[in-house]
Amino acid sequence: MNAPLPGATLQSVTAADLAALPLIEKWVSFASVSRDSNLPIIEWTQALLEGYGVECRLVHDDSGKKANLWATLPAFDGETKTGGLVLSGHTDVVPVDGQPWDTDPFVAQVIGDRLYGRGVTDMKGFGATVLMMVPELLKRQLKQPVHLAFSYDEEVGCIGVRRLIADMVDQDYRPAGCIVGEPTGMQVVIAHKGKHAYKTSVRGFEAHSSLTPQGVNAVEIACEFVTKLKAMQRRLVAEGPFDAVYDVPHTTIHTGVIAGGTALNIIPRDCDVTWEIRHHHMNSPVTLFNEAKEFADSLLPAMQAVAPDTGITHKLNSVLPGFATDADSEIAQLCFRCADVDPASGAGKVSFGTEAALFHQVGVPTIVCGPGHIAQAHQPNEWVTLDQLAWCERFMRRLADEICIA
Numbered sequence: 001m002n003a004p005l006p007g008a009t010l011q012s013v014t015a016a017d018l019a020a021l022p023l024i025e026k027w028v029s030f031a032s033v034s035r036d037s038n039l040p041i042i043e044w045t046q047a048l049l050e051g052y053g054v055e056c057r058l059v060h061d062d063s064g065k066k067a068n069l070w071a072t073l074p075a076f077d078g079e080t081k082t083g084g085l086v087l088s089g090h091t092d093v094v095p096v097d098g099q100p101w102d103t104d105p106f107v108a109q110v111i112g113d114r115l116y117g118r119g120v121t122d123m124k125g126f127g128a129t130v131l132m133m134v135p136e137l138l139k140r141q142l143k144q145p146v147h148l149a150f151s152y153d154e155e156v157g158c159i160g161v162r163r164l165i166a167d168m169v170d171q172d173y174r175p176a177g178c179i180v181g182e183p184t185g186m187q188v189v190i191a192h193k194g195k196h197a198y199k200t201s202v203r204g205f206e207a208h209s210s211l212t213p214q215g216v217n218a219v220e221i222a223c224e225f226v227t228k229l230k231a232m233q234r235r236l237v238a239e240g241p242f243d244a245v246y247d248v249p250h251t252t253i254h255t256g257v258i259a260g261g262t263a264l265n266i267i268p269r270d271c272d273v274t275w276e277i278r279h280h281h282m283n284s285p286v287t288l289f290n291e292a293k294e295f296a297d298s299l300l301p302a303m304q305a306v307a308p309d310t311g312i313t314h315k316l317n318s319v320l321p322g323f324a325t326d327a328d329s330e331i332a333q334l335c336f337r338c339a340d341v342d343p344a345s346g347a348g349k350v351s352f353g354t355e356a357a358l359f360h361q362v363g364v365p366t367i368v369c370g371p372g373h374i375a376q377a378h379q380p381n382e383w384v385t386l387d388q389l390a391w392c393e394r395f396m397r398r399l400a401d402e403i404c405i406a
Helices: 021-029 039-051 124-140 160-170 209-214 218-239 285-298 300-306 330-339 356-361 386-403
Strands: 055-060 067-073 085-090 109-111 114-116 146-151 177-180 189-192 194-203 252-260 270-279 311-320 348-350 366-368 383-385
Touching: 021 124, 039 055, 039 067, 039 124, 039 146, 055 160, 067 124, 067 160, 085 124, 085 160, 114 386, 124 146, 124 386, 146 160, 160 356, 177 330, 177 356, 194 218, 194 285, 218 252, 218 270, 218 285, 270 285, 285 300, 285 311, 300 311, 330 366, 330 386, 356 366, 383 386
Parallel strands: 085 146, 085 177, 177 366, 189 348
Antiparallel strands: 055 067, 067 146, 109 114, 114 383, 189 366, 194 270, 194 311, 252 270
8 A cells, every 4th residue: 555755644632633524523513324315415515515616416216315415516617518527425324223332423522533423434424524624626627527426225236326426427428537545544546356246045954853853944054155155255365366555455245134933943945145245356256256156056965855945046136346546647646646655655556346347337537535544434433534634635635736727
């Protein structure tokens, strides 16, 4: 990962130094968990931007209870469609249920050199900092338009932003680049892995647990399948292929949820396994899935010898493609300058997914760069250091120097 240039690390930052802190506090106060409506935070943000004279466009989900916000700051000559940048982030956060928080997760609190609260890292710190810059960008006049893209349901599969991007294309917006503010420690990330998420369902045959040979135990068969996935993961760890620039240099296979069975004395009929492949460019997720499916198919003869109606099915729940932007591209070089990191040390790559891949797919060169670290995301007592937020503010001010006339 990139090293900061001399003087890039900001020390002794206090809350008083952060111009964006009031906006961060406001955004954190909205409990915009993905399972709930995000309209309160979206409508508050829309009112703020329209108060500056910024045109906003909402793109709702089918229920009307969630929305993306697309806001355009026009160029000095009135141009709104062609060129310029998208600054993208999501408004939803993961749940806090069952997590042992020491503070109110929806009240941003400064303790020492850290700011605590749900979303301060992932990724309301970035979104609020973008909002803080709007009056300055308007005052200094933009050479090209800047678009703000705030989406819903990123945490459950980058769902909302897909509609936002489709609407962007339909409305004939043609931005020249995009910056996604996911937490990278303010390092410039030019690539991330892709993700395929699956649900494998085992249909067994129920019987009394004292008569195990007469039943087909769906839970046990599911466990055999999970054991195969784990063996594949161990092989990837040991043998690769490897891309050393990634924080996790190999493709990963992970089992997230197993659900099955009804009672101890009943041989379980059903069991579901939810699992994923996070792959870099040197592995094919389709090839890895086919290997897992071939193993599952090998279990069928023994199952169906007991009960012909048993089986194993697989459903592809979601796909998030990977992406890679050239480190020599205009958007990457712009971010190197604004983040004050050394491009000679090489740009970063990360294993987590973002909407960067979806912007990239429609021809918008994209970079991921934002305050905080993914290790603090989704955790109880989520936090970001004040110096990271200050670094993000400085990034935005340097960006203004690059894209504004005055």
